[in-house]
Amino acid sequence: MKELCIPVPGFGEDQIAEVSLTIGEKKVVYSYRVESFPWSIDQPNEDCSALSADDYEHATLEQINNLRKSLSNYDKGWELIQIFTPRKGATHIQVLYRKLNS
Amino acid sequence: MNNNNFTIKTKELVKVFRTEEVETTALNKVDLEVKEGEFVAIMGPSGCGKSTLLNILGLLDNPSGGEFYFNGVEVSKFKEKQRTNMRKANIGFVFQSFNLIDELTVFENVELPLLYMNVPSSERKRKVEAVLERMKISHRKKHFPQQLSGGQQQRVAIARAVVANPKLILADEPTGNLDSANGEEVMNLLSELNNEGTTIVMVTHSPSDAEKAHRIVQLFDGHIVTENVKKIL
Numbered sequence: 553m554k555e556l557c558i559p560v561p562g563f564g565e566d567q568i569a570e571v572s573l574t575i576g577e578k579k580v581v582y583s584y585r586v587e588s589f590p591w592s593i594d595q596p597n598e599d600c601s602a603l604s605a606d607d608y609e610h611a612t613l614e615q616i617n618n619l620r621k622s623l624s625n626y627d628k629g630w631e632l633i634q635i636f637t638p639r640k641g642a643t644h645i646q647v648l649y650r651k652l653n654s
Numbered sequence: 655m656n657n658n659n660f661t662i663k664t665k666e667l668v669k670v671f672r673t674e675e676v677e678t679t680a681l682n683k684v685d686l687e688v689k690e691g692e693f694v695a696i697m698g699p700s701g702c703g704k705s706t707l708l709n710i711l712g713l714l715d716n717p718s719g720g721e722f723y724f725n726g727v728e729v730s731k732f733k734e735k736q737r738t739n740m741r742k743a744n745i746g747f748v749f750q751s752f753n754l755i756d757e758l759t760v761f762e763n764v765e766l767p768l769l770y771m772n773v774p775s776s777e778r779k780r781k782v783e784a785v786l787e788r789m790k791i792s793h794r795k796k797h798f799p800q801q802l803s804g805g806q807q808q809r810v811a812i813a814r815a816v817v818a819n820p821k822l823i824l825a826d827e828p829t830g831n832l833d834s835a836n837g838e839e840v841m842n843l844l845s846e847l848n849n850e851g852t853t854i855v856m857v858t859h860s861p862s863d864a865e866k867a868h869r870i871v872q873l874f875d876g877h878i879v880t881e882n883v884k885k886i887l
Contacts, residue, residue: 555834555862610679611875623872623880632882633861635874637699650861 698873746815805836
């Protein structure tokens with residue numbers, strides 16, 4: 553067995569979930585953090601002009617560029633594990649990080 | 655074809671799927687370069703374009719726009735026959751669902767790429783025997799896929815992918831249908847092949863599988879949003 557999935561109750565922003573795993577004599581500690589980066593924009597840019605309102609969950613170039621900036625400026629001591637797909641109309645996008653060497 | 659080392663490179667690659675009512679941009683100006691001997695993992699949420707990108711890199715599909723250089727040759731507008739010829743000579747595929755042919759034995763499944771390449775019978779036999787031995791599955795060569803476990807089926811699929819000695823292996827969620835022990839074995843096999851010089855591009859949802867790669871590319875909504883170099887070649 554290589555991976556375990558565990559429920560994490562009430563894991564909010566600005567919190568660090570610390571998971572301790574003990575196998576026999578060996579103990580490993582993992583630290584996870586969910587960050588929220590801005591996702592909303594004032595106006596859709598031209599790349600989205602062809603999309604209908606129903607398709608509008610498709611990211612705009614501005615949103616993607618903002619996400620790129622946020623990811624590249626993030627603390628290098630943490631590695632990106634997963635980008636969560638934001639809900640339609642969301643103002644923030646959530647990204648899961650794990651502390652390096654943890 | 656140029657004489658440089660094997661590379662694949664995309665410039666502003668676009669893929670749009672259209673139906674009568676809906677237009678979906680699966681890839682939006684993707685720039686990606688993979689050099690010879692690299693092991694690249696592509697990650698991202700479901701629907702972000704990972705498999706679409708892999709299909710284009712594997713010459714299974716053409717992009718809607720942009721450029722795609724396969725070993726120095728611009729292939730984005732290749733016809734099906736040209737793509738097939740280039741694919742047969744250069745690429746091995748490993749899929750999540752193995753994609754073995756149920757009616758053929760293990761030996762015959764692995765032999766298939768060599769048949770398509772018109773390799774003579776004696777050479778086919780030698781190559782297939784050697785790769786089955788290497789994948790530790792030769793004792794099952796007369797069995798049919800459904801008589802094998804998932805891990806064994808994936809080992810056969812990897813044998814089929816490498817039997818023609820491809821420059822590039824494309825793997826789409828190769829451990830997705832396996833338990834962790836078999837998954838680890840498959841990842842070790844891919845790492846071993848990479849250490850011997852085969853370039854690998856793998857789509858995965860698994861962070862631990864991605865850790866085997868030199869570089870992790872994160873796709874989101876058809877865009878590359880970040881690249882993380884894990885190991886220096």
